[in-house]
Amino acid sequence: YTEPSAEVDIRCIRCGGDGCAMCKRTGWIEILGSGMVHPAVFEHVGYDPNEVTGFAFGMGIERVALLKWGVEDIRLFYENDLRFLEQFGR
Amino acid sequence: MKVLLSWVREFVDIDETAEAIGRRLSLRGLALEGLDHLPQNTARPGGGTDAGGDWLLDFDVTANRPDCLSVAGVAREIATVYGLPFREPAQRWPAAGRGAAPDPRDIADPTGLLGWPIAGTEPALAVPVTPVAPTPAVGGALPISIHAPDLCARYVGALADVTIGPSPAWITERLTACGVRPISNIVDITNYVLLEVGHPMHAFDYTTLAGPAIVVRQAREGETLTTLDGKARTLTTDMLVIADAERPTALGGVMGGADSEVTSTTRRIVFEAAWFKPQMVRATAKALGLRTEASMRFERGADVTAPPVAMTRALALVEELGAGTAVGGMIDVYPQPRVPRTIALDRDRISGLLGMTVPDAEVTRILTSLGFGVDAAAHGWLVTPPAWRVDQHRGVDLIEEVGRHYGFEHLPATFPGVQQAPAASDPRIARDTRARRVALARGFSEAISFAFIEAAAAAPFTGTDAPVALANPLSEKFAVMRPSLLPGLIQAVSHNRRHGRRDIQLFEIGTRFSPRGESRVLALAWTGLATPDHWSGARRDVDFFDMSGAVEQIASVFDRVLTPVVPEPGTVAASVLVPGRAATLLLNDVAVGFAGQLDAAIADAHDVPANDVIYVAEVDLDALSGGDTSQRHATSLPRFPAAVRDVALLVDDALSAATVRGTIQAHAPAALVSVVEFDRYQGKGIPEGKVSLALRLTFQSAERTLTDAEVEAATSAVVQVLSSQLGAVRR
Numbered sequence: 001y002t003e004p005s006a007e008v009d010i011r012c013i014r015c016g017g018d019g020c021a022m023c024k025r026t027g028w029i030e031i032l033g034s035g036m037v038h039p040a041v042f043e044h045v046g047y048d049p050n051e052v053t054g055f056a057f058g059m060g061i062e063r064v065a066l067l068k069w070g071v072e073d074i075r076l077f078y079e080n081d082l083r084f085l086e087q088f089g090r
Numbered sequence: 091m092k093v094l095l096s097w098v099r100e101f102v103d104i105d106e107t108a109e110a111i112g113r114r115l116s117l118r119g120l121a122l123e124g125l126d127h128l129p130q131n132t133a134r135p136g137g138g139t140d141a142g143g144d145w146l147l148d149f150d151v152t153a154n155r156p157d158c159l160s161v162a163g164v165a166r167e168i169a170t171v172y173g174l175p176f177r178e179p180a181q182r183w184p185a186a187g188r189g190a191a192p193d194p195r196d197i198a199d200p201t202g203l204l205g206w207p208i209a210g211t212e213p214a215l216a217v218p219v220t221p222v223a224p225t226p227a228v229g230g231a232l233p234i235s236i237h238a239p240d241l242c243a244r245y246v247g248a249l250a251d252v253t254i255g256p257s258p259a260w261i262t263e264r265l266t267a268c269g270v271r272p273i274s275n276i277v278d279i280t281n282y283v284l285l286e287v288g289h290p291m292h293a294f295d296y297t298t299l300a301g302p303a304i305v306v307r308q309a310r311e312g313e314t315l316t317t318l319d320g321k322a323r324t325l326t327t328d329m330l331v332i333a334d335a336e337r338p339t340a341l342g343g344v345m346g347g348a349d350s351e352v353t354s355t356t357r358r359i360v361f362e363a364a365w366f367k368p369q370m371v372r373a374t375a376k377a378l379g380l381r382t383e384a385s386m387r388f389e390r391g392a393d394v395t396a397p398p399v400a401m402t403r404a405l406a407l408v409e410e411l412g413a414g415t416a417v418g419g420m421i422d423v424y425p426q427p428r429v430p431r432t433i434a435l436d437r438d439r440i441s442g443l444l445g446m447t448v449p450d451a452e453v454t455r456i457l458t459s460l461g462f463g464v465d466a467a468a469h470g471w472l473v474t475p476p477a478w479r480v481d482q483h484r485g486v487d488l489i490e491e492v493g494r495h496y497g498f499e500h501l502p503a504t505f506p507g508v509q510q511a512p513a514a515s516d517p518r519i520a521r522d523t524r525a526r527r528v529a530l531a532r533g534f535s536e537a538i539s540f541a542f543i544e545a546a547a548a549a550p551f552t553g554t555d556a557p558v559a560l561a562n563p564l565s566e567k568f569a570v571m572r573p574s575l576l577p578g579l580i581q582a583v584s585h586n587r588r589h590g591r592r593d594i595q596l597f598e599i600g601t602r603f604s605p606r607g608e609s610r611v612l613a614l615a616w617t618g619l620a621t622p623d624h625w626s627g628a629r630r631d632v633d634f635f636d637m638s639g640a641v642e643q644i645a646s647v648f649d650r651v652l653t654p655v656v657p658e659p660g661t662v663a664a665s666v667l668v669p670g671r672a673a674t675l676l677l678n679d680v681a682v683g684f685a686g687q688l689d690a691a692i693a694d695a696h697d698v699p700a701n702d703v704i705y706v707a708e709v710d711l712d713a714l715s716g717g718d719t720s721q722r723h724a725t726s727l728p729r730f731p732a733a734v735r736d737v738a739l740l741v742d743d744a745l746s747a748a749t750v751r752g753t754i755q756a757h758a759p760a761a762l763v764s765v766v767e768f769d770r771y772q773g774k775g776i777p778e779g780k781v782s783l784a785l786r787l788t789f790q791s792a793e794r795t796l797t798d799a800e801v802e803a804a805t806s807a808v809v810q811v812l813s814s815q816l817g818a819v820r821r
Contacts, residue, residue: 004490
């Protein structure tokens, strides 16, 4: 849906860039995808790609929270277990 | 995709370390997933050795870059990244007889099968499916004919007399490192070429071919083939087979047949390098539950110019390994040669889209190094993508190539300036926050659940509406848009109960869906204690009044007073709540929500422990907050004291409090300013079927203090109304 596309990585929070299982030994973790909206998308919704450009980006907020707080399983954000919810105060 | 550094170095003279290459390529769009040093991989082509061993780089190749599923493809990227000359496979192994310019009478690719769609041509130009006259082989040893040129656009065959035996160490080490099991020289050569050049090849035992001939055609209904894995397959007409004069010998682009397999006694082989239609290979592989390295490459779009290059390389390896000699030249059947299309690249568009200027010299260098043909044109260039770039269709694709190789690090790190009035904030956000705060203050924790749920979970909550079903759900669990937030909340209650939690208060603010549209609601679920357990207080489980009180508080945030009434039969409230502990909540006579005890059957369907009592509620926030909230207007404080009288009445226990209140209000004397039911008693001293109601009546006048006599008279009037209308008896 974007062309050109770009990905933003952050230095692995677990190993600090040295390489570990979490970052598949690359030292980096992908956190965000982005790019210039593809002209075919514009055409599909009735915009002229020669007249407009667009920028799109997105990151999974649960993923960022998971990385920041060391949550072990992303499904915890949807199970609504009070033992998890109550860790995050009011 | 695993590539070995020593192998890459046969295509480009790169001095950098494997780590440096991996890091740099990752920044350029080819992400390194893994890196291993292989001290044991020391054999090199030509019999040499390298004591330093080798490095294995594992790249994450995206589906749109099948050209990088090869050593040559990765090496080409490295050459472009580092500005080094690249030894193009077509030049390293030039196929004899190639090099002539395409005949201008040749048909351009109208169906876009080869990744060269031509803008402006009518789609689905009929591709003739007439058999092409067999091309006589040199020496006449193997006629090859293509009968389905849309499914197989090119077939290159060659014969070789061989002696089957093991491959040398440099071949077996390389194959093993890349995850391919070495078998014997000829098969290993086809796998080696696949890894090196990226084009799948196949080898047949020549003597097993009836005719002998190679007939590339659609399978006939009912034809069978035992594939190399030993399984017998029944074929359908949309599958393409490589057949001999009598029957299928291989599934084109997917897998060879067992009968024509090269064995240790094979003396003459046929090599195949061909181009197969991606959709056909995918459909065949899926229908038969097969997935091979070959099918994967063809599905993503193979390079139609690669077969002769791959074949030349394979034959050269046969010689180099001493495995045999070619018999005659290669036979290239290419009935409808393709002409690549050109794409206009506008200079201003590059800088406009990227936000940085790329020097002309860099544009030319990058694209040329990647294999594109580049010609100067009025506003920039006319660029011809190479045959292996199936992802190049329009200007933006070229701009991405230029941008990523020039380097995103050249992008100025500025914040875009925007001159624009900020958009008004959606008032629903603030509204939801207010409702959320009340719920939190009331002891509820916020849950978030999915908007798509199972059809069975949604069913009790759709009422008279049809469920809003998804046309292509990911699975049965996500088949329907939720008509209520309660299924998700009840599921959460169930989860918590099953993990030992007794006291649960959960709320969720979200959207629910019906065929008439969507609305944003707040839902509550409550089970266990009414107030947090503490030694100073009495333990009491949640009841209807706790839940309706919570809903009242939320409504009061919006200055609304909701009127609870008995749910009408057929409504959602009536079907999901326990009768007698259920209320539909009205705002100005319109139902905006409901509250009550959840029906046990629904709780059970969510695996809630039997006998659990769960209270639920759901209110439409859009309805609560929409419309005019009445303008406040202060009223003066009363100047004269009120008089309070308590009365106890015996009424039928089936009578609802709402009816009693309603009756009083309908006939109330003007002085009556408030009625509160403060007690309700059944049991000792009360007849069967009756209940004692205690009402506190408050009388007040704005003009003067009411006399005792007036107050008595008014009280009697109220009692009289209740007695005559409802059969109440004063105690």
